[in-house]
Amino acid sequence: MEITKKEEILMLAVHQLDDDAYGVGIRRRIEEITGRLWNYGTLYRMLEQLVGKNLLSRIEGRSMPEQGGRRKNFYSLTREGRRALRDAQVQHQSVWGAVDEIIVDPGVDS
Amino acid sequence: MRAQTSGPPRRAERLLLALGRRLDRRSLADDMRIEYRKIESRRGRPAASLWYWRQIGGMLPPVLLDRLNARADVGFSHLKTTLRNIRRHKVHSAVNLAGLGVGLAGTILLTLFIRHELSYDRFHENIDRLYKLTTTYHNPDGSPRLVREQVSIPHGPAMMSHFPEVKHATRCFPLEFQVRNRGVLTWETITQVDADFLSMFSFPVVQGGVTAALTGEQGLVLTRAAARRLFGRDDPLGRTLTLIHKLAEEPISQDFIVTGIMENPPAHSTLQFDMLMNIQDLRLFGFDSLFEMFDAFGFETYIETTHARAERSIREGFPEFARKYYAAAMEKYAKHFFRGRKTGQAPISFGMMGLRDLHFSRGEHRNVVIILSGITLLILLVAVINFVTLALGNAGHRSLEVGVRRVLGADRRLILRQLRTESLVLTSASMLLGILLAGLALPAFNRLADKPFVLTDIIAPVNLLIFAMLVLVTGFSAGLFPALVMSRLKPAESLKGKKDSGGNNPFTRSLIVMQFAVSIMLFIGSMVMGRQIRHLIRADPGFHKSGVVVIPGGPEEDQSRARILPLLKARLEASPHVTGISESSRLMGLDKYMRFQIKAGEEEFEAHNIRVSHDFFKTLGIDITAGRDFNKNMPTDIEAAVVNECFARRLGGDRCIGMILDKGTFAYHPLTIIGVVRDYHLRSLHHEMTPTVHYLPTIEAKDAASHIYIRTRGQNLPAALSNIRSAWEEVEPERPFQYSFLDKDLDTRYRADKRWGAIVRISSLFAALISGMGIFGLTSLSVSRRIKEVGIRKVLGASAGGMMFHLSRELAAGVILANVLAWPAAFWVMTHWLQGYAYRIRLTPWPFLLSGSAALLLAGIAASWHIIRTARADPVHALRSE
Numbered sequence: 001m002e003i004t005k006k007e008e009i010l011m012l013a014v015h016q017l018d019d020d021a022y023g024v025g026i027r028r029r030i031e032e033i034t035g036r037l038w039n040y041g042t043l044y045r046m047l048e049q050l051v052g053k054n055l056l057s058r059i060e061g062r063s064m065p066e067q068g069g070r071r072k073n074f075y076s077l078t079r080e081g082r083r084a085l086r087d088a089q090v091q092h093q094s095v096w097g098a099v100d101e102i103i104v105d106p107g108v109d110s
Numbered sequence: 111m112r113a114q115t116s117g118p119p120r121r122a123e124r125l126l127l128a129l130g131r132r133l134d135r136r137s138l139a140d141d142m143r144i145e146y147r148k149i150e151s152r153r154g155r156p157a158a159s160l161w162y163w164r165q166i167g168g169m170l171p172p173v174l175l176d177r178l179n180a181r182a183d184v185g186f187s188h189l190k191t192t193l194r195n196i197r198r199h200k201v202h203s204a205v206n207l208a209g210l211g212v213g214l215a216g217t218i219l220l221t222l223f224i225r226h227e228l229s230y231d232r233f234h235e236n237i238d239r240l241y242k243l244t245t246t247y248h249n250p251d252g253s254p255r256l257v258r259e260q261v262s263i264p265h266g267p268a269m270m271s272h273f274p275e276v277k278h279a280t281r282c283f284p285l286e287f288q289v290r291n292r293g294v295l296t297w298e299t300i301t302q303v304d305a306d307f308l309s310m311f312s313f314p315v316v317q318g319g320v321t322a323a324l325t326g327e328q329g330l331v332l333t334r335a336a337a338r339r340l341f342g343r344d345d346p347l348g349r350t351l352t353l354i355h356k357l358a359e360e361p362i363s364q365d366f367i368v369t370g371i372m373e374n375p376p377a378h379s380t381l382q383f384d385m386l387m388n389i390q391d392l393r394l395f396g397f398d399s400l401f402e403m404f405d406a407f408g409f410e411t412y413i414e415t416t417h418a419r420a421e422r423s424i425r426e427g428f429p430e431f432a433r434k435y436y437a438a439a440m441e442k443y444a445k446h447f448f449r450g451r452k453t454g455q456a457p458i459s460f461g462m463m464g465l466r467d468l469h470f471s472r473g474e475h476r477n478v479v480i481i482l483s484g485i486t487l488l489i490l491l492v493a494v495i496n497f498v499t500l501a502l503g504n505a506g507h508r509s510l511e512v513g514v515r516r517v518l519g520a521d522r523r524l525i526l527r528q529l530r531t532e533s534l535v536l537t538s539a540s541m542l543l544g545i546l547l548a549g550l551a552l553p554a555f556n557r558l559a560d561k562p563f564v565l566t567d568i569i570a571p572v573n574l575l576i577f578a579m580l581v582l583v584t585g586f587s588a589g590l591f592p593a594l595v596m597s598r599l600k601p602a603e604s605l606k607g608k609k610d611s612g613g614n615n616p617f618t619r620s621l622i623v624m625q626f627a628v629s630i631m632l633f634i635g636s637m638v639m640g641r642q643i644r645h646l647i648r649a650d651p652g653f654h655k656s657g658v659v660v661i662p663g664g665p666e667e668d669q670s671r672a673r674i675l676p677l678l679k680a681r682l683e684a685s686p687h688v689t690g691i692s693e694s695s696r697l698m699g700l701d702k703y704m705r706f707q708i709k710a711g712e713e714e715f716e717a718h719n720i721r722v723s724h725d726f727f728k729t730l731g732i733d734i735t736a737g738r739d740f741n742k743n744m745p746t747d748i749e750a751a752v753v754n755e756c757f758a759r760r761l762g763g764d765r766c767i768g769m770i771l772d773k774g775t776f777a778y779h780p781l782t783i784i785g786v787v788r789d790y791h792l793r794s795l796h797h798e799m800t801p802t803v804h805y806l807p808t809i810e811a812k813d814a815a816s817h818i819y820i821r822t823r824g825q826n827l828p829a830a831l832s833n834i835r836s837a838w839e840e841v842e843p844e845r846p847f848q849y850s851f852l853d854k855d856l857d858t859r860y861r862a863d864k865r866w867g868a869i870v871r872i873s874s875l876f877a878a879l880i881s882g883m884g885i886f887g888l889t890s891l892s893v894s895r896r897i898k899e900v901g902i903r904k905v906l907g908a909s910a911g912g913m914m915f916h917l918s919r920e921l922a923a924g925v926i927l928a929n930v931l932a933w934p935a936a937f938w939v940m941t942h943w944l945q946g947y948a949y950r951i952r953l954t955p956w957p958f959l960l961s962g963s964a965a966l967l968l969a970g971i972a973a974s975w976h977i978i979r980t981a982r983a984d985p986v987h988a989l990r991s992e
Contacts, residue, residue, distance in 0.1 A: 023141040040145075041169020044130065044138040045176070058134065073137045 001055070001084045009034060010046055011085050014056065014075050022061070022072045023047075047075060055081035118146045118162045126166055129173050188531035195532060205887035206500045207540050209880045213493020214544030214580065216876040219555050220486040221576060222548075222563055227479045230378045230469035234312045238418040239277075240465040243269075243411045245458060250448045252455040259463065262404050266304070266411040268435045273427055275420035278306035279413045281389050282381065288844070290352035290363070291340050295844060300330070300353070301383035302392060310414045311381065316371045317347055323370030324388045331370040331386040346371060353387075355395040364394045377562050380468050405439035413462070421462065428460045478866075485873045488628050492877045494584055495625045496884035498591050501533065502618045526594075533589025534581070541581045545569070558868050560861075591617075619924060622884070626928035626965055627935075629881045632874030633961035634936040635943075638953065639870050642944060643863045645795075645951045651699070651856065652790025654731035657824030658852035659834060662697060663816025674841055675723055675818060681837035682820070687830035690729035690821040695721040695807070697817055699794050699856045708757075708803065709772035710783075715760050717753075717801035718792060719776045726804070727752070727787055729821045736764040737785030740806055748806055751781035757801035758786045771803065778808050794859045795949040819852070878965075882972045885921070889973035893917060893980045901985035913981035918973060925969050929962040936961075 003011065013029040014021040023043065031037050050056040061072035077085065117123070123139060130138050142165060150158035196203045234240060243265060247256045266279030280303050289298045305324045308315060308331075315323060316334065323331045330351060337346040346368045354363045366387065375382050392400065400406075415421065432440065436458070443457040463471060470476045512525060520528075548555075549565055556563055567573070675693050682688045696703060696718075705716040724742050727734060735755060740747045751771060758766045764786060771781045781803070789799050822830035831849075838847045900913055908916070937953065944950040 023137050024144065027141075039168035040138060040142050040165050041126075041130065041133075042172060044133045044135075045169065045172055048133045073134055 001053070001080065001087075003055070003084050003088060006046065007050060007055070008085070008088050010043075010050065011055065011077060011081055015077055015082075015085060019074070019076075021075045026075070050081070051075075053080075054078055055084055057081075117143055119159055122159070122162050122166060129166070129169060132176070188528050189535065191528060192532045192535050196536070201890065202500065202887055203536070205883050206497060206536060207543060209496045209500070209883040209887075210493050210537065210540035210584070211543030211547060212876060212883075213489055213496070213880050214541055214584075215547035215551065216489045216873065217486055217493075217580065218544055218548040218568060218573075218577070219551065220482055220489070220873075221573070222567060223559055223561060224479055224482055224486070225573075226378055226561055226563070227469070227475060230475075231380050231465050233376060233379070234465065236310065236312070236414055237466050238464075239415045239420075240310060241413050241415065241421070241462040242465060242468055243413060244461040244463055245407045246461060248455055248457055248459065250455060257461070258407065259410060260408050261411050261460065262407050262439075263400050263409050264402060264404055264435075265409075265460075266413060269413060269424075269431065272431050272434065273424055275415050275417070275424055277414050277416045278310045279411065280304040280307040280310055281409055281411045282307065282383075283408075283410045284383070285392075288354040288361075289340075290354065295354075295846075297846065297848075298336075298385060300385045300387050302389040303386050304389055306414075307386065310412065313375060313379075314373045316373060318370030324386065326367075326369055328364065328366045328391055328394070329369035329388065330366045331372055332368055333372050333374045333384055335374045336384045337368075337371055353395075362395050364391075366391075380465070404436055405442055407458075412465070421464070424462065429456075432456065432458070432460060482869070485632070485870065488632065489873060489876055489880075490580075490584075492625050492628050492880050494587065495621050496880050497533075497536075497584070498587075499618050499621045499625070499884055500887045501589070502591060502621075530586065530589045534585040537581050537585035537589075541577055545577070558865065558872070560865060623924050623928045623931065625881050625884060626925050626969070627932040629874070629877045630928055630932035630961050630965050631936045631939070632870070632877045633964060634932065634957050635940060636867070636871040636874040637957035637961060638936075638940045638951075639867045639943070641951050641957070642947060643860065643867045646860050646863060646947070646949070647857060649791075649795055649949060651795075652732065652788060653698070654729075654821065655698075655853040655856055657822045657827065657830075658730070659820045659822060659831065659849050660697070660852050660855060661818040661820070661834075661838070661847075661849050663693075663818070677841040678818065678837055681840060682833065685830070685833040685837075687822050687826055687833055688820055689823055690725060691818065692726040692729040693723045693816065693818045694726055695816065696792065697855070698792060698852065699859045701794055701796065701859075703792065705800070706774055706776040708801070709774060710761055710766070710769050713761055715801060717757060717803050720792070720802060720804050721807040722804045723806070726819070729819055730790075731821075732790050733788045735786050735788050737767045737783070739785060747784070748808060749779045749781055750784040750805065752785040752787055752804045753783055754787050754799075754802045755789045756799045757803060758783075760801055777805060781805050791949075794856075796947050798948040878968060881965075882968050885969050885972035886975070889921065889976045893973075893976040897980060897983075900980055900983070901987075904985040910981045914974075914977055917977045917981060918970065921969055921973055922966065925966050926962075928965065929958075932961075933958050 009030060010026065013026050013033060017025055017029055023040075026047075027038055027040070027043055030043075047056065047058075051058055055078060056075050057078050059074045059076065061074055123143075126139055126142070127135050142162065146158050146162055149161050231237060242259055243261045245258050245261050246254050247258070249255045260283075263281065266281055269276045270279050282301060282303050284299045284301050287298055287300050289296050303324065308324060315331075318331070323329060332340070332346055340346070340351070341349060347370075349368045351366050351368065352363050353366055354361050372386075415424065440456060440458060448455070448457060470479075515525060515528075545568060548568055552563055552565065552568070555561075675691070679691050682691055703718045706719050708715055708717045722740075724740050726732075727739055734752075736758070737752075740750060740752065744750075753766070758764060761769060761783075766783050767785065769783050771777075771783065773780050787804075791799070792802055793800070820834055834849070835847050896917070900917075903913060903916070936958070940953060944953070
């Protein structure tokens with residue numbers, strides 16, 4: 001299944017966090033990858049869409065007293081999700097593999 | 111573990127939870143709460159709040175877009191199903207569409223009319239601060255006798271200097287002038303105003319500065335219509351017009367220059383004028399004394415206050431104002447009205463009337479709007495009821511569809527929404543049809559209602575808004591009942607084909623009855639109104655009216671009129687076409703005439719006064735019932751009076767001959783009654799007969815009997831007219847020959863009544879048409895449901911005629927019930943309406959019976975198509991249909 005760039009970034013973050021992928025963590029991870037802080041609403045909306053497309057699965061966490069009674073829901077890649085991410089990686093490599101040189105930052109016109 | 115007391119703003123969190131309904135919103139809210147606390151501890155609460163709100167702002171667009179998409183999917187499917195359903199039930203949909211479309215067209219036109227009535231004078235920017243000044247005349251006991259929207263000439267300027275709250279004042283009354291334009295003489299009506307006029311009212315000036323136009327010496331402002339009439343296509347600015355006025359023995363001529371051009375006053379303006387001049391220029395014609403005359407009331411005057419709430423303090427200041435400026439006038443009027451009795455009451459008081467209320471202060475306009483609004487609502491009601499009954503009728507046929515939907519998992523809400531979409535789509539289409547029909551009917555409607563609407567008025571933004579509201583309200587309410595009924599259906603029953611929910615339940619039947627009741631009411635109304643109006647027009651006014659030529663008099667001050675009649679009479683004596691000529695100080699058939707207090711012996715009452723010349727009664731064919739007519743050979747008749755029977759009855763009938771009337775305030779001598787004439791309708795037949803006294807004009811009477819009545823033989827009117835015209839041109843070459851026919855004049859007095867009749871007639875036709883269509887659609891459904899029953903009955907030996915009776919029995923019962931409901935209501939309304947006429951028809955049973963039968967007939971015709979077809983059909987087809 002084709003995924004968009006944003007979905008790719010999000011799924012990559014979930015993949016890297018492995019067992020610890022929940023809302024705040026994913027958001028922080030995305031910031032590390034892209035340098036951008038996502039809007040919470042946007043993040044959760046996209047998580048919902050990916051669950052709906054069966055690319056992510058949600059594990060309802062238990063209530064944690066040390067966190068003030070809040071529940072954490074964890075996300076992980078499904079088989080389809082893993083395959084989609086893998087496809088994206090292969091595609092990137094095949095597209096970029098043919099290009100040897102590093103593309104130079106054009107800088108700012110002066 | 112730390113106890114957390116602070117958190118994000120509660121309202122923001124609630125919004126977040128609402129927005130995140132389809133998301134993992136608990137986690138979302140928890141995550142954001144944690145982050146919120148972090149920011150709060152680092153940068154304080156406001157920064158954290160701001161951050162929180164910005165987060166929500168950021169998620170708003172994508173989330174709303176998601177919602178919209180989900181909606182649109184469902185909506186699209188609804189729309190598809192709707193179109194499919196419309197196509198499947200073509201006749202039903204067409205009838206439904208047409209019925210509502212016709213109803214909405216009627217509603218649109220009536221809305222235009224009502225809005226136009228309501229918009230009177232609203233175009234003035236200062237409307238809240240503009241007032242018309244009034245004078246109230248009082249009875250000796252202090253009660254008000256008469257309110258007139260006129261004051262004295264110096265009243266306005268006096269108010270300006272007395273009340274600080276009065277910012278501007280302008281007089282505004284018409285005066286007739288003879289006008290010489292490049293050698294051509296015409297009579298023109300020129301409205302006298304102050305320089306403030308143009309800044310107080312928002313009449314657009316086309317050429318010439320607003321202030322400059324009236325402030326210059328001897329300038330005239332023309333409306334486009336006047337400019338066109340006087341100068342054709344030439345540029346009117348700077349042109350000269352010579353104004354001639356004959357107040358004194360020698361006419362005075364003055365040259366005026368056109369300094370400004372204005373748009374014609376809009377149709378919804380109470381103030382109407384043709385040409386304006388500065389009232390100060392009247393001094394040039396010898397009117398100087400008028401500007402100090404506090405005891406002559408007869409001049410419309412308007413003021414503008416400094417602020418909108420100044421009315422009260424001005425009203426409270428009126429008594430003091432009256433004492434200051436009107437002391438002499440009060441004394442004089444107390445003498446006139448109270449006959450010198452010391453009552454301690456002021457004979458006159460002053461008031462003001464907001465320009466906003468001016469149009470509706472005339473009761474006639476208010477009633478028009480009230481009755482028309484009622485009719486509009488009735489038509490709309492009939493159209494909506496029709497829509498609902500048709501939809502309900504169809505419900506039976508659609509129960510299968512609904513059942514399948516329910517089985518396939520649609521919940522009630524979804525079915526409700528589907529049905530609502532259908533009704534909204536149909537209503538919108540009907541609205542388009544309605545606008546189209548209204549546009550087509552507009553020219554006819556304009557003629558009928560005497561309004562200047564154009565096509566773009568229909569689609570004016572405000573109207574479109576009203577129409578959109580109409581669609582929504584009609585669509586929702588019309589879709590509601592059927593939707594409720596259908597969505598309640600139990601899937602199992604509807605799949606089994608139980609179809610008794612549509613068309614035949616008490617609710618639908620009562621709707622049909624109501625629809626017919628309203629139609630019958632409108633029928634009865636239009637018939638009664640039609641009869642009453644015919645009665646007014648055809649009723650014998652008590653004088654001869656056909657073939658009578660009227661030459662209306664000019665301005666009252668014009669004494670030169672007095673010499674015309676004898677000259678004209680001498681010249682027309684030889685004409686074989688003219689049988690009589692006389693004159694009177696009153697035009698016939700108006701609504702209002704001055705009344706004066708009459709005192710004869712011990713009796714005191716009010717009466718109309720008319721100055722007439724000799725032969726007046728003979729010319730108009732009014733019989734003398736006692737005593738004698740004025741006689742040319744008796745010079746003492748200058749102190750004689752002829753009264754009508756109504757007058758005589760107040761004085762004990764014919765015994766009144768010889769009685770002497772006080773001269774009162776109307777005559778110059780005491781008058782002796784010498785004769786009684788048969789009652790005739792001086793006023794239109796809306797009014798009661800009033801005591802009336804006739805006497806001959808005297809030299810002192812300034813307003814001579816100036817309206818000339820010439821009775822012709824009637825067989826050869828053109829010849830008679832040409833005789834009169836040539837006589838007129840010899841006698842009065844300077845004045846154009848203007849005339850009218852008495853019967854036509856009287857007819858125009860009833861124009862408003864005629865218009866009424868027509869509007870109600872057309873409305874009732876609308877309602878009947880819609881009801882008819884409804885019955886047509888509904889019988890088709892109810893009959894098709896009973897095809898099998900009919901088949902069985904026919905096989906068992908029922909005849910076609912018997913079947914028809916059987917099938918239409920139910921319908922007839924409904925219409926008869928509708929009559930029972932409509933008759934008392936219509937009787938009540940029409941009785942009240944007829945109260946407005948002093949001379950009214952009696953309410954006979956005929957309009958009621960005729961309307962009832964018409965409704966029955968209509969229902970029969972609408973239904974018969976289906977009933978006959980079904981009743982005559984070969985039962986084999988019916989029985990084989992399953």
